[in-house]
Amino acid sequence: MAKQQYWLMKSEPSECSIDDLAAAKKQTVPWFGVRNYQARNYMRDQMQVGDGVLFYHSSCPEPGIVGLATVSSTAYPDETQFDKKSHYYDEKSTREEPRWMLVDVTLDRKTRLLSLPELREAPELADMIILKKGNRLSITPVTAAEWKAVLKRLG
DNA sequence: GCCAACGTTGGC
DNA sequence: GCCAACGTTGGC
Numbered sequence: 360m361a362k363q364q365y366w367l368m369k370s371e372p373s374e375c376s377i378d379d380l381a382a383a384k385k386q387t388v389p390w391f392g393v394r395n396y397q398a399r400n401y402m403r404d405q406m407q408v409g410d411g412v413l414f415y416h417s418s419c420p421e422p423g424i425v426g427l428a429t430v431s432s433t434a435y436p437d438e439t440q441f442d443k444k445s446h447y448y449d450e451k452s453t454r455e456e457p458r459w460m461l462v463d464v465t466l467d468r469k470t471r472l473l474s475l476p477e478l479r480e481a482p483e484l485a486d487m488i489i490l491k492k493g494n495r496l497s498i499t500p501v502t503a504a505e506w507k508a509v510l511k512r513l514g
Numbered sequence: 515g516c517c518a519a520c521g522t523t524g525g526c
Numbered sequence: 527g528c529c530a531a532c533g534t535t536g537g538c
């Protein structure tokens with residue numbers, strides 16, 4: 360068993376909020392719609408069942424961490440890439456060679472909102488990738504120390 | 515709605 | 527392989 364890893368995963372609440380995750384069957388959702396190679400590579404190559412996930416709401420009135428989750432599957436193809444009616448359809452992807460992979464994410468627990476301004480104030484979190492200027496990556500690795508500091512602040 | 519920052523595309 | 531143009535992200 361490899362060492363536990365931690366991630367921050369952004370989701371737009373209008374697309375899939377923490378409440379949507381809580382209401383989902385088995386409180387689990389496939390993390391569909393990622394169309395960025397770096398984020399895909401994290402899911403495909405590095406994520407393991409049991410990894411910790413900070414669930415983050417982006418592009419909304421109150422951006423921030425809103426819950427804790429767990430990676431609950433290894434990587435498999437994102438079905439939406441094959442669906443012509445989907446916003447995430449990719450005509451260059453085939454079933455033989457799918458371009459986009461995803462993992463399942465299962466809710467651990469909802470938390471209070473740990474807001475973006477609050478994250479910025481925390482000295483232990485100063486190096487979080489998500490807080491760096493210009494960062495747009497929807498999935499970023501989180502260090503064990505950052506994970507611990509976030510948990511401490513969530514109480 | 516604005517805009518900075520970044521990723522992708524495509525012409526050469 | 528370069529790089530300009532374009533599209534997207536995401537906070538404000």
